[in-house]
Structure formats: C-alpha cells, structure tokens
Amino acid sequence: METSTEGVVADTGSPDVAADVPQTAGPTAAAVDPASETEPVAERVAIPPAALSPSRASDFMQCPLLYRFRVIDRLPEKPSEAATRGTLVHAVLERLFDAPATERTAPRARSLVPAQWDRLRETRPEVVELFADDPEGERLARWLGEAEQLVERWFTLEDPSRLEPAERELFVEAELDSGLRLRGIIDRVDVAPTGEVRIVDYKTGKAPRPEYAEGALFQMKFYALVVWRLKKVVPRRLQLVYLGSGDVLTYDPVPADLERVERKLLALWDAIRRATESGDWRPRPTKLCGWCDHQAHCPEFGGTPPPYPLPVRAAESGAGEQGRMGPD
Template identity: 60%
Template sequence: MTDTAPTEATGDSTRRRPALSPSRAGDFKQCPLLYRFRVVDRLPETPTRAQVRGTVVHSALERLFALPVSERDPAHARELLTPGWEELLTQQPELGTLFDGPDDPELTSWLESASTLLDSYFELEDPRRLEPEACELKVETELDTGVLLRGFIDRVDVAPTGEIRLVDYKTGAAPREVGEAKALFQMKFYALVLWRTRGELPRQLLLMYLADKQSLAYTPDEAELRRFERTLNAIWQAILRAGRSGDFRPNPSKLCNYCDHKPLCPAHGGTPPPYPGWPEPDAGSESVLDRTD
C-alpha cells in the first residue's frame, strides 16, 4: 500500500509530485545512499518478522477502535490479529515466505507474540474511555517553500476542549537517546503537518512502546515546529541537490549491519547500480511497513 500524491501535468502525460515523508526524511538523514537505494533505485528489501508483526499489531489496534466500546477488550483485540495478517498477505503475497504455510508452528508462536504486545497496550490505556477522531489518518500539506509533506498518523485524539493529541504505537522497546530522537522526529513531522493543515498546534505527542509497556509524552511549541519546518526544508533541498547530481554519499554507521544493501555500498567494498536519474513518479511514498516502527 502506498499513498497517493496530487498530480501535475507535464506535456501529454501526468506525474505525481515528489513528496517528503518522515521515513524517507529519516533515511536521508541516516544515509543519503540508503535514500537513493530505496527511493531512486527502488531496490527490494526483505522485511523481517518483527516488522510484519508491527504492521499486524497496528492493524489490530486500528480495527479495535472500529468496534463498539463494550467490545474493546483484550479478547476481541486478539481476534483481530489473524484477519489482519491474512489481509496483509493478500496485499503482499511475498510475505508468505516468512513462514512454511498456515500450519507452521512458528507462525502460531509469532501470532502469540503479537497477542502479548496487544495485551501490553491494554496495560497502558483503556480504549473504552477513548473515541479517537481518526486512526491511520493520512495527512498532507505543502509548505510555503513548495515542499510537499505526507504521512500517516496512527491515531488522533481530540478532547472536548478541542486539544489535540497525536498517538504513535511502537511495537519495540523504548529506545535509548538516539532512537528517542528519531521517534520524536517522526512525531514532530506529524505535528507540523497537522498544524499547517488545521491551524491548531497539537497539545501532546504520545509514543506508546508496547514491548516494555512504556509511554513517552512530549509537548511541542510553535517556535520549535517553526525550526523543525526549516530543518525539513533544508533536508529537501539537500535531496534535490543530490538528485540532480546523483551524488548520494554513504554514511557508515553501526546501522550498516542491518542494511539489505550493504553489499552494494562503496563504504563496504560494493558498487551501486548505475544512477538512473531522479525518479518519476513519486519520490517520497511510504509502505505499510514504514508506518510501524
């Protein structure tokens, strides 16, 4: 699943406008070459069981709030996991290679681990006391500089007083300082888009880490989001410069050990494929897996 961008005409054809999403902005910040591999070359990656589990848990939590209030309990939430997995498998049949068929005992234990994460969610809050305005909300806005921002927010809560809270579920454990900064980058992105769209500054950004049952709450202010907007503009201009020149340089780090594209990276003795030029159509869409952790 990918998001859809506004289109603009070019001659006899129509193309999507390139956009910036939190995942793709994070990729470029982490390693410009990783951004190129994912956005320009569109090289395939093998999702992990943990990534797919996160997607299935997110789907169950979205469906949970579509149930009547009286049914928003752990038992009903667990019943949503298998349908969520089957739907994802229909959308992306290649994920079936993660297990040896529906009778694989490892699939059973994997779904049980997802149930454990859902149980943890209920220890953090009671969904029967909430009525979100939206779940898995697609947001999009264009900044004054012309940069198109796009993303998906796990949940938007609006209090009777009108105050807005943005909620993001994380199926991993609460991160250390670097990981926390990455998570807050994502949430500030959503806060900025919502602020520019509605003219209302979110009162709170809430990250819920299900693996260790911890929550991180953050209150943004207007000056901070204005600085963040300048940061996103700078990132986008750097992306465009790299796109014109083809100079997407690697940024080696410990994260290289988890990168599917390490064999192609010159920092590790590899050779990237020939640069195909700046991509058209979309240069910033997010997949379902991007919207988990």
C-alpha cells in the same frame, strides 16, 4: 507507524501505500502493491523525489545512499518478521475501534490477530516467505503469539473503552510556503471536547534511552508540523506508545518547536535536491548497516550501485558536502 514513496503521486489508492512503500514500487510512475512486484530492477522507471515523509527523512539522515536505493532506484527489500509484526499489530489496534466501546477488550483484540494475519497475506503475499521454511508452523505460531502479547500489553497503557479517535491511520499531506510537500500516516488522532488535538503513534519495539528520545520524537514533530500547517492548530500532545517495553513517551509541542523542525526539513530537502541533481549519494556507515538489504549494491561492502537513472547536472559552486543533516 508510517510507511511513502517520495515522487510518487498516485500509488494504489490506499493512503497506507501512497504514503510510504519505498522498496516495492512498480515499473511505472505510479507505485503498485508489493504483491504485484515482479519486474526486474532494470525495468523500473525512476522519478525525482517530490515529497518527504518521516521515514524517508530519517533514511537520508541515516544514510543518503539508502535514501537513493529506496526512493529513486526503488530496490526491493525482503519483508522482516519485526516489521511485519508491527504492521499486523497496527492493523489489530485500528480494527478494534470498529467495535462498540464496551467490547474493546483484550480477548477481543487477541481474537482479531488471525483474521488480520490472513488479510495481510492476501494484500501482501510476499510476507508468506517469512515462514516458508516452517512447514510445521511452529515458528509462525510463536510469532503470532508475540503479536498477541504486544496487543495485550496495549491495554496496560491505554483504555480503548474510554477513547473515541477522531481519525485512525490518517493520511496527511501539506505543502509548505517553500513548495516542499510533507506527507505521512498518523496512527491515531484524538480530539478532546475542548478541541485539543493529541497525535498518537504505536511502536512495537522498546522505548529508546532518554538520550535518544529527541530522535524518536522527530516523526511526531513532523506530523505535528503537518497538522499545524493544515489545520492552523498546534497539537496539544504527541504520544508514542511503546508496546515492546510498556512505556509511553509524551511531548507537548509549541510553535517554536515546529518552526525549528520546518527549518530542519527545508535544509534536508535542499540536500536531497542537490544529491538528486548531482547523483552524489554518499553512504554513511553505521551499526545499522548490518540490517541493510542493499549491501550488494553498497560500496562500503564492495558493491556497486545501479547506474544512476536520473539526469545528472553539474554541482553548484559552493554547494557543499551532501547529507550532513543530523538527528533532530
């Protein structure tokens, strides 16, 4: 799970927030915790993108205008049950490793769900809105039960009593030779006694169909590139653990793979730079538009984007069309 505000250098002191809180940044150059977001959109101060995370790279490839709304305009987005459940499950799986290996059991993991939900409500009070229309707590109870089921399914896929992660929720950042900064949060890093590195990411949804596996691995290859540039070590394995369907997707990268990802990201960043300077952020309608919080501002739905808050420069001659990057 990876949650970055490109262009924000210091956020709240938490790597989780520093790496990816696109929709809830505050009114100054430093993003704030979503809980403190009270200012109207007009008072936010826009800043040009300064780094790239897997989430924001995916946003731009999906729809350049969505990237603009999240990174430059920083429009607020309502919390969703699915995303919040993912955050809760990730917190439980991270905290479970605080216990001795022999105590990392499914019942113990389930017992962590209520406390982590309380903690999430304290740090992100806006998630309480999800169940504001549930006075009897029936929907909340069902939702928490679904989170417990996802946590339990993990034990059918991995044995935490046999794992001693080198890192959990690891914030990573690297600057490429080109000057592009890449950043993100890795759910888990395992290091074998022989020094081989495995990068693990938990997904609370279902595994994609085989024809979409490459797109799913983009985030992992991104992380592998960052680790390679930081540590001079190519991770031995990338592992996606899909709790929603009980599948594990693995991939063993080689330097040539990561070099291709780096070239792709450089081209993507160049497209983002041109769009930032020209103010030309074009919507790209897809089936995902139905879940977008920004339809009221999107021309595809009859909306009008907010006034562009950054200086606009004339487009470079032959710059070409913006945002034509496809999935990896």
